[in-house]
Amino acid sequence: MSLTRDFVKSHGLGNDYIVMTRFPGEMTPERIRLVCDRNFGVGSDGILLLTRASEPFGLRIFNPDGSEAEKSGNGLRIFAKFLYEYGYATNRLFRIQTLGGMVTAEVYPDASNRVDRVKVDMGKATVDPVSVGLANWEKPFVEELLELAPDLRLKGTAISVGNPHFVFFREELDEKFMREWGPKIENHPLFPKRINTQMVRVTGPSEIEIRIWERGAGWTLASGSSSCAAATVSVMLGKVRSPVRVRMPGGILAIEVSPEQEIRMEGPVSEVMSGDFSPDLLALLDSAGK
Numbered sequence: 001m002s003l004t005r006d007f008v009k010s011h012g013l014g015n016d017y018i019v020m021t022r023f024p025g026e027m028t029p030e031r032i033r034l035v036c037d038r039n040f041g042v043g044s045d046g047i048l049l050l051t052r053a054s055e056p057f058g059l060r061i062f063n064p065d066g067s068e069a070e071k072s073g074n075g076l077r078i079f080a081k082f083l084y085e086y087g088y089a090t091n092r093l094f095r096i097q098t099l100g101g102m103v104t105a106e107v108y109p110d111a112s113n114r115v116d117r118v119k120v121d122m123g124k125a126t127v128d129p130v131s132v133g134l135a136n137w138e139k140p141f142v143e144e145l146l147e148l149a150p151d152l153r154l155k156g157t158a159i160s161v162g163n164p165h166f167v168f169f170r171e172e173l174d175e176k177f178m179r180e181w182g183p184k185i186e187n188h189p190l191f192p193k194r195i196n197t198q199m200v201r202v203t204g205p206s207e208i209e210i211r212i213w214e215r216g217a218g219w220t221l222a223s224g225s226s227s228c229a230a231a232t233v234s235v236m237l238g239k240v241r242s243p244v245r246v247r248m249p250g251g252i253l254a255i256e257v258s259p260e261q262e263i264r265m266e267g268p269v270s271e272v273m274s275g276d277f278s279p280d281l282l283a284l285l286d287s288a289g290k
């Protein structure tokens with residue numbers, strides 16, 4: 001069995017993705033934006049494209065602004081469920097190659113072979129400035145001050161879990177602050193490849209709560225790689241112990257961080273629908289960029 005429709009739409013804790021095995025026409029940023037558009041297209045926080053249909057499976061990840069991401073935690077759980085349920089993966093444990101490195105996914109099918117939970121070995125986190133993609137900064141950016149405005153400097157840590165993240169801590173979470181300053185952190189000159197941002201509140205010895213501003217997607221209800229980054233920095237700084245429960249507006253992920261900063265993420269995943277692009281949308285896609 002394999003996918004016979006144009007796409008499957010799924011979500012991990014409300015972070016939704018369209019999974020495709022081929023894209024209609026050239027995959028330009030404008031066409032990606034149209035497919036992900038919640039008013040004019042199918043609507044999603046991104047696209048997951050299968051690029052190799054056998055082990056190790058190949059995955060490309062696109063943000064709704066048309067840019068390409070190296071990794072996505074929720075995207076990987078969604079993709080693993082897709083690979084298993086649509087018959088591409090025949091084992092419960094398999095590897096997926098992303099731009100941000102190789103990961104291993106483990107699915108937990110029920111009696112009817114449906115998968116609603118996936119564990120992903122996400123690889124190793126690093127604060128190495130080259131891996132994070134810092135400009136004009138040669139040491140790890142760990143609990144350093146990021147200048148956002150003449151009167152606003154934010155203490156935080158830049159870390160890569162395959163894709164780049166800026167993590168900062170607050171006593172109280174503040175959605176308004178994230179929506180206002182998230183875009184400015186995302187586009188700060190220190191991060192020429194742009195960056196995902198997490199505001200973190202420590203809520204227990206092994207629990208944190210986060211708010212997320214995603215590179216190329218903006219405010220999202222949940223993010224797997226953000227949970228990995230926030231949990232790793234929290235463990236690294238001695239604020240919590242692994243395994244860490246990460247609470248987000250969309251729900252909870254369990255993140256294990258080893259002393260070597262190897263990360264494991266486990267959480268739910270759910271398919272919403274499968275479908276075909278209508279002739280109307282295909283015509284719009286066809287004219288996009290002409």
Ligand SMILES: N[C@@H](CCC[C@H](N)C(=O)O)C(=O)O
Nearest residue numbers: 069072073074163223224225
């Ligand atoms: N939602 C994702 C992250 C997607 C990629 C991110 N926006 C980036 O550009 O790095 C997740 O669950 O990790």
